[in-house]
Amino acid sequence: MPVRHLAAGALALLGALHAAPSRAADLVPVKIGVMNDRSGVYFDSTGEGSAVAARMAVEDFQPEAHGLKVEVIAADHQNKPDVGASIARQWYDRDGVDAIFDVPTSSVALAIAQITKEKNKAFVNSGGGTADLTGPACTPNTVHWTYDTAALANGTGKALLKRGGKSWYFITADYAFGLALERDTKAVVEKNGGKVVGGVRTPFPNPDFSSFLLQAQASGAQVIGLADAGLDAANAIKQAHEFGIRQGGQQLAALLIAITDVHSLGLDVAQGLQFTASFYWDLNEATRAFAARFETKMPGKKPTSYQAGVYASTLHYLKAVEALHSAKDGAAVVAKMKEIPTDDPLFGKGTIRPDGRKIHPMYLFEAKAPSESKGEWDLYKVLETIPADQAFRPMSEGGCPMIAK
Known part of the structure; x- marks a missing residue:
């Protein structure tokens, strides 16, 4: 082979080796924290299953194909507002978390909503029930997804x-x-x-x-x-x-x-x-397919409505982050979530109202x-x-x- 061809090949290989890390460096980092009860009265209905649901959503979104690099972490708030608040501050201030998901126990959810507003991150609630999250305690940084009182x-x-x-x-x-x-x-x-x-x-x-x-x-x-x-x-x-x-x-x-x-x-x-x-695993073909996949990761379990809400809301959150090409401004991400119509296999088509309330049957x-x-x-x-x-x-x-x- 002529020397010039060998040189060209070497240069192409060198270029490819440099290009791969460059593309990886261009991915927008997104860190999601799933906070819930992992040891108390809601451990079975939220707990690890909600973290699994969030990871399933990330997997289905294929973040790298959309310019994102997504990490999901989880923690137990023990149904205590002070514990939840402490975790949220650590996640936001030290650990680089961009959004908190799930959060059953309304007293914890209300505390997280205010801290999230203060830090200008995003809070997407699935497990907490109080309708005050879209009432007197509403913020531009909160979405209430699955249900409410x-x-x-x-x-x-x-x-x-x-x-x-x-x-x-x-x-x-x-x-x-x-x-x-x-x-x-x-x-x-x-x-x-x-x-x-x-x-x-x-x-x-x-x-x-x-x-x-x-x-x-x-x-x-x-x-x-x-x-x-x-x-x-x-x-x-x-x-x-x-x-x-x-x-x-x-x-x-x-x-x-x-x-x-x-x-x-x-x-x-x-x-x-x-x-x-708002959800039952046996409602239709799409919910049954999701439940079958969920059970491979959580053997012997079917997903609860809270866990389904974490899956669906994570998908929608990532769509908003992709549209903005950033997760850093939580209020901007939530505003984009409200702007984009919702559409997922578990809850179907819907909307998010200006007060943060997700609307579905x-x-x-x-x-x-x-x-x-x-x-x-x-x-x-x-x-x-x-x-x-x-x-x-x-x-x-x-x-x-x-x-x-």
């Missing part, structure tokens, strides 16, 4: 009122989420002709609901509203079954319950419970009877689809200070 109240509250449940007694977890859920459900009950005859506040978390359930039973209320979630809700439902409360004619309103909780209870106990959620589900179930995770049947424009509180009623009156 107003949507749960609209779905389950109205459904039980239609079935004749006019008088209500609340058993409420004494922290931000429980109080917001009771408040929003009470408003729906009273607006639709029902009345609240009493209630009791419970510690959070709480393994024993015996005395609270006996008070609710003695109240004679037609509906006992459980304004709690996770293992607390599961414990309350199980103990109510042991006391024969539903068999005695009172209805239980499971105002927030995850598929992992229903699975843990078993259909002998859970059958007939009605509840509202919600579903009223009922836990199947054991005889209706065809498999271990065949647990729900759809009673009603609540259209997107009816599922959530109107923006004009939320009290978000960013929204002009």
Whole structure:
């Protein structure tokens, strides 16, 4: 081979070796922190499964093909606002995290929202429930994706009122989420002709609901509203079954319950419970395909609505970062998330309102009877689809200070 050809080949190889690191250096770095409960009452419904969902979204987005280099880390906030706040500050100040996802436990979520605004990062909530995140506590840096207490109240509250449940007694977890859920459900009950005859506040978390359930039973209320979630809700439902409360004619309103909780209870106990959620693994072909992939990474588990929300919201966040070619200005990324219509395989097409509320349909589900179930995770049947424009509180009623009156 002529010398000139060898020289040309060497130069081409040298150029290629220099080009590869240069292209890698051009990738926009993005660091996502998934913060949730990895050891307490929500560990099964959020926990590692939410981090897995975020990584699945990154994998599906193919970040390097879109000019991004994405890293996902995770931490346990232990359901404590001070712990969550400390992690958030460390992530933002020292570890280079650009956005925090998930964050069940509303008191922690409210703290993270304010720190995120202060640091001008992005907060995309899936696991926390309080509708205050798009109400009085809204910020230009927060998106509330999966559900909220107003949507749960609209779905389950109205459904039980239609079935004749006019008088209500609340058993409420004494922290931000429980109080917001009771408040929003009470408003729906009273607006639709029902009345609240009493209630009791419970510690959070709480393994024993015996005395609270006996008070609710003695109240004679037609509906006992459980304004709690996770293992607390599961414990309350199980103990109510042991006391024969539903068999005695009172209805239980499971105002927030995850598929992992229903699975843990078993259909002998859970059958007939009605509840509202935004996702179920067996809704359609796309949700079933996602669930099958999820289960290869979380053996023996199906995804909860919170974990599905982390997947879908991570995809949309990355689209916004790609459009801006930067993750550094959190408010700008959130503004772009609101500008771009949402579209993913789990929630379909939707929008994000100016107050940060993600809009999509919600579903009223009922836990199947054991005889209706065809498999271990065949647990729900759809009673009603609540259209997107009816599922959530109107923006004009939320009290978000960013929204002009």
